[in-house]
Structures are given as structure tokens and as C-alpha cells.
Amino acid sequence: LLCFLRRLRERGVLLCTGRMASKVTNFIAIDVGTTNSGFGYVSGASSTDFVMQPGHDRKEPTILLLNKDGSLHSFGHQAWTDFEGLEEDEMCDYFFFDRFKMNLQHDKEVHGNIKVQARNAKQTFGLKLLFTRVLEHYRKTAKEQICLTLGIHKGTKEWSDMDKETRWILTVPA
Secondary structure (H helix, E strand, O other): OHHHHHHHHHOOOOOOOOOOOOOOOEEEEEEEOOOEEEEEEEEOOOOOOEEEOOOOEOEEEOEEEEEOOOOEEEEHHHHHHHHHOOOHHHHHHEEEEEOHHHHHHHOOOOOOOOEEEOOOOOOEEEHHHHHHHHHHHHHHHHHHHHHHHHOOOOOOHHHHHOOOOEEEEEEOOO
16 A cells, blocks of 8 residues: 555645645545455655554454444454454354455446345345445544544544545555
């Protein structure tokens, strides 16, 4: 992702034009892979300030542990740890998903109704919901990391303005 962001910056692609141009100060790239996912970002005016997500191996497993209602319980390494720690009688309260992106290859037509079965149950959730949970996770994590780096605190005007000042780049490689 860092090389990708650098190439975009060198080619001038990370420039915004129009009325929002002066407001955009952050670019966040999210890479959703079959096995691993991650994000990188450029923040502020510096052309060399490229940062990858903190911790682990820069990328983390594309694993979701969902609650019964479909909300995100945990993601990545934490989802695996949480799943492994479940007692037998707790298994029915959570749904484990990994390698769900492969469902895009199995269907000849990509549509919003693709269902994915949880690895630990017969329960299915829509592929759209699973991708939504991944993107929500990275949106929250990236925003928190940028704000931590810049010294911005939750609840401030700067925190609220982050959404207006950020442009997102999404890659979903084959």
C-alpha cells in the first residue's frame, strides 16, 4: 500500500480539485485481501508522511467474528483469538468468517444478494454486510490512528472535520 500511495502522489493523483481541494488533507488506502487486509495513509502536507497500520505484521487476517445481530464483535488477529477462546455453549452466539472474498470468484454475476455461510454455523450473511463490517473497522481504526498521530481528541471540531478532510482509496485485488 505504501508503494501504491507513493506512486499516486508522484503522478499527482492524490491531488483534489474543486471547492473541496483545500479541505482534503488525508488519504487513506484500504486493501481488502482474501487472506490479509490492511491500510496505509498519508496525512497532512508532507509528501513523505506514509504510515501503515500499527501493530502485528502491517496487515492482519481478513477474519470477522460477528455477533448474532450481524454487528462486528472483532476483526483480524483479535477475531481469531476471541473465536478460539469461545466455550462450546457460546459458539452459537457468534459467527466466524474468513476467506469470504472468494465468494466473488464463485458467482458469475456479482450482485448484492450473495450469501456467505459462517464457518462455524449454517447461518448466512450477505457478502455486502461482511465487506461493510471490514470497511467500518478500517474507517474507525484509520481515523483513530491519524488523530492519535496529529494529537486530535475525540469530541473536538477537528475530530468531526476528519471525515470531510479525508479521501478514501479502496483496493480489492483479484
